[in-house]
Amino acid sequence: MPSLDAQTVKTIARALHGYELDDAAAEALAQSAAAMLADARSLDELGLEGVEPPFSYEVLLAEAERLMKTKG
C-alpha cells in the first residue's frame, strides 16, 4: 500500500501551501494522512463507477449572483 513519509508531507505543505512543518508534526501527519487516504480509498467499495460528483449548476449561478452583489 502506498504511504506518505514525513519528508514528503513537509514537501507537500511547503510546495503547495507555503507552510512549514516541524519534523515531529510531519511525522504525526504522515501517519494520520495514511489512515485518511486508506479511508478515502475504501469509498470505492460503494461502486462509484458511473456516479458523478453532485455538482449543481444552479448553485454556481446563485453564487455568481451573490458575488456580483457583494464584490461587484
Added chain:
Amino acid sequence: MRADEKILALDATALGQRLRARELSPVEVAQAYLARIEATEPRLNAYITVTAETALEQARAAEREIAAGRWRGPFHGVPVALKDLLYTKGIRTTGGSKVLDDFVPDFDATAWARLKAAGAVLLGKLNMHEFAMGGTSDNPHYGTVHNPYDTRRIPGGSSGGSAAAVVAKSALATLGTDTLGSIRLPAALCGCVGLKPTYGRVSRFGVIADGYSLDHVGPITRSVRDAALMLNVIAGHDPNDATSSHRPVPDFTAGLDANLRGIRVGVLRELTDWVDADIAAGFDRAIAILAGLGARIEPVSVPALHLGLAATFVIARAEGLDYHGGWLGERQDRYGQATRRLLEGAMTIPALAYIRACKARAAIAREVERALDGRSALVAPTTAIAAPEIGQETVAAPDGSRAPVVKKLVPLTAPFDATGHPALAVPSGVTPAGLPLSIQIIGRAFDEASVLSLGHAFEAARGPMPEPAI
C-alpha cells in the same frame, strides 16, 4: 417554587404564550435567565460571552412593543443564546478560538437576524469545540464545557455549550451547527432536543465554515415543539447563501399532533450494531415506545452508511482547510494544537480523494432514499456511547477491545450530514448510571414535518426526563 424558578420551568412555547398575554414581562424573564447563568457558569462553562446589557435592552424593547400591541410572534421576548460560530453584529464572535478572540462582525448571521427580527432576546455566545472541529467541547482557549447531568463528563460537541445551556436552563433555546453531528451529538449526551434540518433549509450565511457543503444550522431546545417553533423562524431562502433552498417553508408545528397509527418506520440495524450495551438496551426500549404508538417497525439495511464518516471527514477537512488557509498561515500559533493538526493534515488530501468522497455522498444518499421509500422515517441511536469523562481517550468496544472516544461520537450522525437528510435527536431516557440516551429520527429531504411529528409523539409517550444534577 420561586418566581424565577417558575419562569425557568417554562419551555419556549409556554413562555411565548405568557409573554403575549402579558402575564410575564420580558425583562423579568431576561433577569431570571441572567441570574441562572451567573449561578451555573462556575460549574458549566457554557458561555464564552454573556451579553447581559444587550439582553436587558432587547427585553425592554420587547416589553414596550408587546404592551403597545405589536406582538411579533412566538419568540418575542424569549431568551436565546447562540453558538459562538454565528456572526453577531457588534458582538465578539470567536469561533471558540483565539484566532478570532478580537473579531467583532459588522453584520448578523441570517439565522440570528431572523430570530432577532422575531423579537428574541440574546443572552450570549456559547462555548464550543474550537472552530467546530471536534466532538468534546474541551476547548483549549475558553475552557471545557461540562455536562449538566454529570459535570465530570463532556457535553459532546461541537455545539457543547448550546446543549449544556438548554439542559441547565441557562438559555431557553439555542442555535447550533452540525457538520458531522455537532447539533445531535451534544443534544444526545446532554439530554435535550437537537434538529439538523435538511441541507439548504436554513441559511449558512454569517456562520464560520467547518465544511461548506456539510454545514447545517439548527435549533437545540427542551422540547420538539420548541424546535419546530424555532425552525419556523429561521428556515427559508436566503440569497446570501447560494446553497439555500427556494422550497416553501411550511408551519412545522401544524402537523405535530398527527396520528401515527400505521406509519412505517425503518430501524437502521447497521447503526445499532455499533453501539455499546447501555445504548442498545435504551434503543430497544425506544423502539417499543414507537411500536406502542402504532408505528409499524421494520428492520432496514443500509450497508453504505458505514462509509458515511469517511466521506464526511475527507470533505470537511478539505473544505475546512480552504476556509482556514489564510489564518493558518498568519496566525498558526493561535490555534489549539489539535485543531491545527487537523487542518495541517488536510494539506495531504489529494483532489481525487475529495471527488470520490463527493461521489460517495450521492451513492449513500441513493441508499438512504431507497430505505425511506414508502416509510415516514428511519430511526437509529444518536450516539454509540453515553457521555464519556472529560479527558477520557478510549472506551470499551463490544468485543472487549478499546476504541478511541472520537471514533464513537459521530459515526451514527455523520452519514446524514453527507446526504443532507433532516435528522432529529430526541432524549429517550437514561442509562443505569443516569446519563442521557437519545434516539435519532431521519426523514426524507425537506420533510422535517414528519420527523418532528414522530419526535413529538415519542417525547410525549416517553414521559419526563430526570432532572439534571446541575
